[in-house]
Amino acid sequence: MPRGYRTGGGDGDLVEVLVDRLVDYKANVRRCAADELGATVAELLSGDSAVVVPAGAPQAWLSAYQGKILRDGEPRPLAVAELDAPGVAVLTGCAVAIAQTGTLILDAGPDQGRRALTLVPDHHVCVVHSGQIAAGVPEALGRLADPTRPLTLVSGPSATSDIELNRVEGVHGPRRLDVIVVL
Amino acid sequence: MRIALFVTCVNDLVFPGTGRAVVRVLERLGHTVEFPAEQGCCGQMHANSGYRDEALPLVANYVKTFDGYDAIVGPSGSCVAMIRDWYPKLVSGADAVAARTYELSELLVDVLGVTDVGAAFPHRVTYHPTCHGLRMLRLGDRPYRLLRAVRGLELVDLPGAEECCGFGGTFAMKNAGVSGAMLADKCASIVDTGAEYVAAVDNSCLAHIGGGLSRTRVKAKPIHYAEILAS
Amino acid sequence: MTGTGNIVARLPFPVAARKELADTQLRANLRRATHTIRDKRLRVVGEVPDWEELRVAGAAIKDDVLARLPELLERFEAAATAAGATVHWARDAAEACTVVTDLVRRSGATEVVKVKSMATQEIGLNEALEAAGIEAVETDLAELIVQLAGDTPSHILVPAIHYNRTQIRDIFDRNGLLSDRARTDDPPALAEAARRHLRAKFLSAKVGISGANFAVADSGTLVVVESEGNGRMCLTLPETLISVVGIEKIVPTFRDLEVFLQLLPRSSTGERMNPYTSLWTGVTPGDGPQTVHIVLVDNGRTDTLADEVGRQALRCIRCSACLNVCPVYERVGGHAYGSVYPGPIGAILSPQMSGGGANRTLPYASTLCGACFDACPVRINIPEVLVHLRQIGKHPPAERAAMRALSWTMRDRRRYAAALRLARRSAAPVRWLAGDRIRHLPWPLSAWTRFRDAPLPAPESFRDWWTRAHG
Numbered sequence: 001m002p003r004g005y006r007t008g009g010g011d012g013d014l015v016e017v018l019v020d021r022l023v024d025y026k027a028n029v030r031r032c033a034a035d036e037l038g039a040t041v042a043e044l045l046s047g048d049s050a051v052v053v054p055a056g057a058p059q060a061w062l063s064a065y066q067g068k069i070l071r072d073g074e075p076r077p078l079a080v081a082e083l084d085a086p087g088v089a090v091l092t093g094c095a096v097a098i099a100q101t102g103t104l105i106l107d108a109g110p111d112q113g114r115r116a117l118t119l120v121p122d123h124h125v126c127v128v129h130s131g132q133i134a135a136g137v138p139e140a141l142g143r144l145a146d147p148t149r150p151l152t153l154v155s156g157p158s159a160t161s162d163i164e165l166n167r168v169e170g171v172h173g174p175r176r177l178d179v180i181v182v183l
Numbered sequence: 184m185r186i187a188l189f190v191t192c193v194n195d196l197v198f199p200g201t202g203r204a205v206v207r208v209l210e211r212l213g214h215t216v217e218f219p220a221e222q223g224c225c226g227q228m229h230a231n232s233g234y235r236d237e238a239l240p241l242v243a244n245y246v247k248t249f250d251g252y253d254a255i256v257g258p259s260g261s262c263v264a265m266i267r268d269w270y271p272k273l274v275s276g277a278d279a280v281a282a283r284t285y286e287l288s289e290l291l292v293d294v295l296g297v298t299d300v301g302a303a304f305p306h307r308v309t310y311h312p313t314c315h316g317l318r319m320l321r322l323g324d325r326p327y328r329l330l331r332a333v334r335g336l337e338l339v340d341l342p343g344a345e346e347c348c349g350f351g352g353t354f355a356m357k358n359a360g361v362s363g364a365m366l367a368d369k370c371a372s373i374v375d376t377g378a379e380y381v382a383a384v385d386n387s388c389l390a391h392i393g394g395g396l397s398r399t400r401v402k403a404k405p406i407h408y409a410e411i412l413a414s
Numbered sequence: 415m416t417g418t419g420n421i422v423a424r425l426p427f428p429v430a431a432r433k434e435l436a437d438t439q440l441r442a443n444l445r446r447a448t449h450t451i452r453d454k455r456l457r458v459v460g461e462v463p464d465w466e467e468l469r470v471a472g473a474a475i476k477d478d479v480l481a482r483l484p485e486l487l488e489r490f491e492a493a494a495t496a497a498g499a500t501v502h503w504a505r506d507a508a509e510a511c512t513v514v515t516d517l518v519r520r521s522g523a524t525e526v527v528k529v530k531s532m533a534t535q536e537i538g539l540n541e542a543l544e545a546a547g548i549e550a551v552e553t554d555l556a557e558l559i560v561q562l563a564g565d566t567p568s569h570i571l572v573p574a575i576h577y578n579r580t581q582i583r584d585i586f587d588r589n590g591l592l593s594d595r596a597r598t599d600d601p602p603a604l605a606e607a608a609r610r611h612l613r614a615k616f617l618s619a620k621v622g623i624s625g626a627n628f629a630v631a632d633s634g635t636l637v638v639v640e641s642e643g644n645g646r647m648c649l650t651l652p653e654t655l656i657s658v659v660g661i662e663k664i665v666p667t668f669r670d671l672e673v674f675l676q677l678l679p680r681s682s683t684g685e686r687m688n689p690y691t692s693l694w695t696g697v698t699p700g701d702g703p704q705t706v707h708i709v710l711v712d713n714g715r716t717d718t719l720a721d722e723v724g725r726q727a728l729r730c731i732r733c734s735a736c737l738n739v740c741p742v743y744e745r746v747g748g749h750a751y752g753s754v755y756p757g758p759i760g761a762i763l764s765p766q767m768s769g770g771g772a773n774r775t776l777p778y779a780s781t782l783c784g785a786c787f788d789a790c791p792v793r794i795n796i797p798e799v800l801v802h803l804r805q806i807g808k809h810p811p812a813e814r815a816a817m818r819a820l821s822w823t824m825r826d827r828r829r830y831a832a833a834l835r836l837a838r839r840s841a842a843p844v845r846w847l848a849g850d851r852i853r854h855l856p857w858p859l860s861a862w863t864r865f866r867d868a869p870l871p872a873p874e875s876f877r878d879w880w881t882r883a884h885g
Contacts, residue, residue, distance in 0.1 A: 101687035173643025199876035233804025318784035351781025363865030394866025
């Protein structure tokens, strides 16, 4: 098979490229050091009434958060109605991010949970560690631990181009996407 | 170099001035041009309309007629595209003669290494890159470079230049309504430029565009760019 | 087996086009939309330095799939089954509709939510479900618009491309979607109205129906590429998921997706990446639908595969880049093609999947300008296939006779010179009467002079001048 296209890592600052692409698609991006993560999360969730987190979300993420926490699966999986309640946000990590396309790949890992969690709430906050950033699509797909897990590639908030082919953000998926890049 | 002129059937019958212009340009540059009288039609209309069997004798005639020449020049982007792209697929042994067949701008710029052919044409001109010249031959900026070197010529950009004019051979007849709509848009773009002349590498597209311009009594006139280069 | 369903044109293209051409609002909408997307596509393709290499790889992967399709389909079936999915096979549209309808009936649902899918449009699934008393709710914004308008899609990617925002506002208004709000035609407000309208349906649906952009043979994975999140809703929330997939959607390995996930978004919406792409493999306990069906549909694809030149049409990944750059599509829109596959790709796909009848006129719905080939991310040489289909199709006897006569004349020097002389002499009195430009020609040449003046043969042919000047 002729695979003359780029497959390796790119040069240049991947964080900068990722941030540029995320912002271009109307995601809100924050950069912080590892010890600032708790405070950054708390600040981004300050307008929400509750936050949904997957069972495996690290405690440190919520160290400074004062609001209500709904942990999926503890003791039972959250009902769709709970996820759909007004003002509910969701906080997850990701498996890999793609710099060149501004994409977050969720693979249902412990800090991401099942697919409905990042779909039904209207506000998604996603934590990306700089080591998780791949240059392009081939490198990112190659990094996935198990491609048969449910995978969701997220590039910016929900959007449509169905009216006069102009992009409008915010239809069925989360209308706000905040990305925290941990340096 | 033995340069043969393949004038094309449309030029032979309707636009002989284009053939005369090619001869004039090449002779002015010091070359000798031959016109093999056995030549006929390249078979493009037949092949593109789904009449391959009818095209084949025409292809064979072209190959036989032009086989011995170092370079063959054809003042038509679509005919040269037919020869270069399709002949090798249609008949065996056509590769060599097809590869030595050039559209005028290719011959001048690539083979003869000339962009200034010593022409003068003090007019406002816009250029329509015809589809086969643009996307099959990939003529690129060659015609533009030749036109920019013409003394007194003001070359103005054509909005939506790369869009098809709507000719398409038998398309103009079989889908006359769609063809007419495309033509109307192309003519409007030409009028917008305020050009006196619209130039192209293909008289069949120009006949279509010119027919549309004269129907709407627009003053812009179609002209094959070889005739500008010969002036 | 010949394909059936919504891929058979009822009217010859020139006849269908006449009606669309007369609609000036349609032409304005199409021009605006196609030019917007064209420019976006050029920008994002331009920033990829290895675009040509990706196109070459995409074409090669798809050609490999087509060369060993039966083997890969079986591998896909085995892998998907092992992952908990049930795989069904359908030879044509009717069979596929029966399979899906039965599955929905067995689930007990009377309403299903649908992700936009070309395969389900192709087989006419919504009509079949309706006949069985099942309501199919289209959840893609454009599909919803078209469904509410009682219309049919006119574009592969943007089915409502033929409407502008004001017309969409009016459609929503007529259907009660805007009742409690200001009747604005602001696109974000219209998107919000669609969100509210569909939210309850998503949260309560028992059955979701999707297509798939890709099906990975090695792993049994399906892929849906979308923007709005309606796809994720349909793929995630219902208990049962039924995916209708054309057999040419196969790619051999997961790795091959690295090519198509780059080619597809940039070619279709002109984005670096579409907002959401979902991949799933059979059933995942505790996550998403626990009953998963996959219906593999032939519907004329095996017929198409048998043609050496024409089979490249099956490489198509439904990006619709060829529609957006096509000057013919831009003037007439999708309905004129009479098939769910409009534009250049439709002109080669529909006649091959379901030949005969009005579909025979589709290969002539092109000037062979080549813009589609340049834009195609999997390098389908659409002009080549168009010419090939013209070649193997039937020709009108009178046209055939004229082409034969012309060929006979032009292959011989003496006959050719005599014909030139005859044309020149016949033109002389016409020129004397009418001047250089002819405004009216008799049928069938009147098709030319309807829109343009015709030139006359010159007073002296080139070869006569040559003999005079050089002889």
